[in-house]
Amino acid sequence: MGFFDKIREGLKKTRDNISGQITQMVNSFTKIDEDLFEELEELLVMGDVGVNTAGYICDQLRKKIKEKGITDPSLIMGELKAIVAEMLQGDDTLHISTKPSIILVIGVNGVGKTTTIGKLASRLKGEGRSVILGAADTFRAAAIEQLEVWAGRAGVPLIKHKEGADPAAVVFDTIAAAKARNCDVIICDTAGRLHNKKNLMDELGKISRVIDRELPGCDRETLLVLDAATGQNAVNQAKEFQSAAGITGIVLTKLDGTPKGGVVLPIKQDLGLPVKFIGVGEQVDDLQPFDAAAFADALFDNQVDDTPAFAEDREQAELEAAAQGEEEQQEEEVLSQESLLSDIDAMLEEQPEEEPAEDQPEKKKRRFWPFGRKRDEE
Numbered sequence: 001m002g003f004f005d006k007i008r009e010g011l012k013k014t015r016d017n018i019s020g021q022i023t024q025m026v027n028s029f030t031k032i033d034e035d036l037f038e039e040l041e042e043l044l045v046m047g048d049v050g051v052n053t054a055g056y057i058c059d060q061l062r063k064k065i066k067e068k069g070i071t072d073p074s075l076i077m078g079e080l081k082a083i084v085a086e087m088l089q090g091d092d093t094l095h096i097s098t099k100p101s102i103i104l105v106i107g108v109n110g111v112g113k114t115t116t117i118g119k120l121a122s123r124l125k126g127e128g129r130s131v132i133l134g135a136a137d138t139f140r141a142a143a144i145e146q147l148e149v150w151a152g153r154a155g156v157p158l159i160k161h162k163e164g165a166d167p168a169a170v171v172f173d174t175i176a177a178a179k180a181r182n183c184d185v186i187i188c189d190t191a192g193r194l195h196n197k198k199n200l201m202d203e204l205g206k207i208s209r210v211i212d213r214e215l216p217g218c219d220r221e222t223l224l225v226l227d228a229a230t231g232q233n234a235v236n237q238a239k240e241f242q243s244a245a246g247i248t249g250i251v252l253t254k255l256d257g258t259p260k261g262g263v264v265l266p267i268k269q270d271l272g273l274p275v276k277f278i279g280v281g282e283q284v285d286d287l288q289p290f291d292a293a294a295f296a297d298a299l300f301d302n303q304v305d306d307t308p309a310f311a312e313d314r315e316q317a318e319l320e321a322a323a324q325g326e327e328e329q330q331e332e333e334v335l336s337q338e339s340l341l342s343d344i345d346a347m348l349e350e351q352p353e354e355e356p357a358e359d360q361p362e363k364k365k366r367r368f369w370p371f372g373r374k375r376d377e378e
Helices: 003-010 012-027 034-046 051-068 073-088 113-126 143-154 167-181 197-214 232-245 261-271 292-299 308-350 357-367 369-377
Strands: 101-106 131-135 185-189 220-227 249-253 275-279 287-289
Touching: 003 012, 003 275, 003 287, 003 292, 012 034, 012 073, 012 261, 012 292, 034 051, 034 073, 051 073, 051 261, 073 261, 073 292, 101 113, 101 197, 113 131, 113 143, 113 185, 113 249, 113 275, 113 287, 131 143, 131 167, 167 185, 167 197, 197 232, 220 232, 220 275, 232 261, 249 261, 261 275
Parallel strands: 101 185, 101 220, 131 185, 220 249, 249 275
Antiparallel strands: 275 287
């Protein structure tokens, strides 16, 4: 399955929830008026796009329609797709050109932070980079063990301390190991909580000072992992972490299991944070780099699936449907024959029995008596 196919299938629930409903709504209108825009804005808000972003999209759509003199509602979807693609454009690349570069990964418990680190490590290794992991989220139970499992899957080394150790000390040792092994990229699992901004700031500040001292001038990314299924709550998390941790990009996970993928739009529009990766499945290669144009295409693409897997499924479904149709037709033919035979039997049963031959002349004679009598009377 190709890059676009993964994103397209991963966004199926979101596409059905947002663009599918918008398409149905637009097709119910014969002209473009304020009623259409009001319904569009409502559908966008319900799709977790957010009130501010939904209003912005509708305003931009009004301008486009006025500029181009569009009067046909069916042309709205193309303009909407272009607006969304333009909104999502930005610096969505990962800046890791120095050797080593460092990536700090932040996120609350349950968003898929550890899984994301493992998939990212595997992806970078597949690109030919040497990667080392640092287990600096030392306060969450089993976080170190989980990261160790993913390090094994990705085939990359892991630097760890015991649970409850100083996160900055883990980062220090990871940097030292990366220098000794001439690694390209360091990925550190950091704070997994946001119960107290001051504690978070203190912890990240200490880690930052270690990096500045040990790797001056290195490329540094601070990625916040968010669960797309939490919808607007993910936006609130991003606001809190942004104010506390200097986020450089977002990793949006679990897009394949939720209709709330529209949350990408307010994250970019309201917070100005670029989405750098999206998770569209559970496999190691299902962490995909974010591409604004591909995302917009997949979000508003309501065509029939043409990927080999879906084509095979459709072909099988068509064969089964054809077989079922033939079976139903045969059943109908049998029922029709049985019905015809039943009708014939009923007709035969209702037909009166013929009278004996000797009585027939007499009966025939009686039938003509009235006419004979009438002539006699005349």
